[in-house]
Amino acid sequence: MIQIQPRELLLKMAQAAIDAAAPAQCVPENLPAPPLGRTVVIGAGKAAAAMARAVEDHWPWPLSGLVVTRYGHGADCKRIEVIEAAHPVPDEAGQKAAQRILDSVQGLTADDLVLCLISGGGSALLALPAPGLTLADKQQVNRALLRSGASISEMNCVRKHLSAIKGGQLAVACAPARVVTLLISDVPGDDPSVIASGPTIADPTSFADALAIVEKYRIVEPRAVVEHLRRGLNETPKPGDKRLRGNEVRVIATAKGSLEAASRVASEHGVLPIVLGDSIEGEARDVAQVQSVLARLAHEAQPGQKPCVLVSGGETTVTVRGNGRGGRNAEYLLALTCALRGQADTHAIAIDTDGIDGSEDNAGCITAPDTLARAEALGMSADACLTGNDAYSFFDKLEDLVVTGPTRTNVNDFRAILVL
Incomplete structure (x- = not known):
């Protein structure tokens, strides 16, 4: 016995x-070398604030940044701003945070470094609708997906194609700065493009894939979402996209x-x-x-x-x-x-x-x-x-x-x- x-x-x-995946345990040894230019920290997910705190504790050089996490999941950071927002259904706080994150990486140079801290939950927290869609549209389809029995990969495929920031679009906005993404994986198989809908990772899925998923689960509302997927305009960046060349992805904690x-x-x-x-x-x-x-x-x-x-x-x-x-x-x-x-x-x-x-x-x-x-x-x-x-x-x-x-x-x- x-x-x-x-x-x-x-x-x-x-x-x-739980302890094996604690940011204080897995972030420090995965930090990159400092750049010649600026260091900008961005991130989203349930672990984002704790990851930001771990960066601050082990980064003696200048930095600035902004991360968004779930309500109640914040951490005491001094140089990186932490915003809390809703999960699993996005809210206005998440939308505003996502826009601010996107704005913070504009105008960077090839000498700059963007350190992106991503963990599960980032899909709902980075709630920036694609042009023509509203936050209410995203909230409605999110609720429908959560109740449908769709897998996390299926949900995130749809989310990427309803977003102005997911599916590698955030990495495109960072160019020509180098992007190093640290990932705490919450998805089966640890596919970086699926974790938090891969905002800095090339997206192998398509609008057609996303449309097939909503049709599979008989999601017909809101109509604006279905029509957006059918039009299929402004596809997400795909593997091999030269704008993402030189970026690095490190999966630092897994199931x-x-x-x-x-x-x-x-x-x-x-x-x-x-x-x-x-x-x-x-x-x-x-x-x-x-x-x-x-x-x-x-x-x-x-x-x-x-x-x-x-x-x-x-x-x-x-x-x-x-x-x-x-x-x-x-x-x-x-x-x-x-x-x-x-x-x-x-x-x-x-x-x-x-x-x-x-x-x-x-x-x-x-x-x-x-x-x-x-x-x-x-x-x-x-x-x-x-x-x-x-x-x-x-x-x-x-x-x-x-x-x-x-x-x-x-x-x-x-x-x-x-x-x-």
Whole structure:
């Protein structure tokens, strides 16, 4: 038996996953050499303010800049201005910040350096509509995409083609200055062009791709968005664009690194870590069903193969049909709880490493073999809560929410199923 309580071990693993992606840990060693000219820092994302603070702490040369982050995710910076805005649905503060960021890189020279700090959440925070579109248009389509079950890659493809700044357009505005982009990845596969919709990265997708996505999910409003995609004017810069030549991209934190850190914690406590993957996508309920089968197989394993913990990352999605509360991690964990039906000696945790599961105040939730029995004693039906997309209420009443507050980083979901 392990010499630590299952709940304590799972929480310790989750914290290790978060800590491995902390900007203070991964930014300093990835800073470029100072330029001959100016250094301008720009950025967007849930980790942007903490990344800016890490730059300030390790950059003794002159700099100026502006970054935008989610409300509540700010940091105390002295030389780089930090603006907070809405996520996941953009607001006017994000629109104004995006315009100011775009303005701040005008008129630079080849001797100047633009240090761009990008992390997950930047798509909603850099809310600068393309000509002919309004913020209200972007808000409406954003809400529709969030409810549709579209993957992050699909959502960001659409966002790029509704924007005046995403999909490499910000890098074009920086030219001829050299752009070095530091990325904390929150997307499966760590594709730089997808992270925060790649504002400084060449875009391999097209207007036709974006139109196919809105048609796939039957999004027909607002009409201005659909017509904008059909016209397909002013395509984003593509790989090989000479205006982006000489720029550099460094992915400095990933889900894989966080899973490795969590796995080391498990090993230190005598638990065998089994990594299922760092880029798992799909409906949260479907992922839970598959992983519940793996958990049952692990439970039936021969002596010597337990205790073990099944670890995974990536980003699931939720097609919302009910009126309840809960993010994708709570939905996943409730579906897992229903599927396991109180399987003995099996505990699990699921969190978003940014500290916010969807739009709620929790990072995620935790479950145990007695979760269903405790819920029934309180008069709750796990199956009914799952049907109503009400996982937050379920775990809240059981006092099994995991609340970390904003972590100021983001490498997406962390899931662990501990089988003793």
